[in-house]
Amino acid sequence: MMKGSNLVCDICDNEVAEEDEFCMKCGNLFLENVNCSLDDGNSAIGVCVICAEPFCKKHGKRYYTTFFCDEHSHYESYQGMARVHGESDPTNMDYFKSCLEQEGLHPFIYSRKTSPISLGGPSYSLFRASGEFNGHLINELKLMVPFTEVLIAEKLIADLNSSEE
Numbered sequence: 001m002m003k004g005s006n007l008v009c010d011i012c013d014n015e016v017a018e019e020d021e022f023c024m025k026c027g028n029l030f031l032e033n034v035n036c037s038l039d040d041g042n043s044a045i046g047v048c049v050i051c052a053e054p055f056c057k058k059h060g061k062r063y064y065t066t067f068f069c070d071e072h073s074h075y076e077s078y079q080g081m082a083r084v085h086g087e088s089d090p091t092n093m094d095y096f097k098s099c100l101e102q103e104g105l106h107p108f109i110y111s112r113k114t115s116p117i118s119l120g121g122p123s124y125s126l127f128r129a130s131g132e133f134n135g136h137l138i139n140e141l142k143l144m145v146p147f148t149e150v151l152i153a154e155k156l157i158a159d160l161n162s163s164e165e
Contacts, residue, residue, distance in 0.1 A: 022047040027067030049147035081144035
């Protein structure tokens, strides 16, 4: 699809290059007759935004506008980024973020907590929920990276965790 003089993805409106085979933001496949990477007999319907492999409807699924393979469908995602680490210690989170940045990655720390200075008092918060929701801690800090950096970031974090033990 054309938007002005630029090409954009039909599904997510992300700007794409003419030579792109798929949209890196949502996994929309631009080519026809591409085989599924797990099942040669089936045509791919999308490309997993995490592993960049094509998959058929038997091995992959679109969640809202983003396509994931079955193996990577568990990722918590938001605006082209996926959660690679979570905890409640801001110092540790800053350390992991810094280590990923040193490796040329683009991490972002997402927090649902409200700052005590934002609404007047140390005990006041619009969002007080804690505990678990759908297998994820609600009050955790989340380290997010762009989809294309997830596998690299997870390996770096695993290496950092194993070196601390």
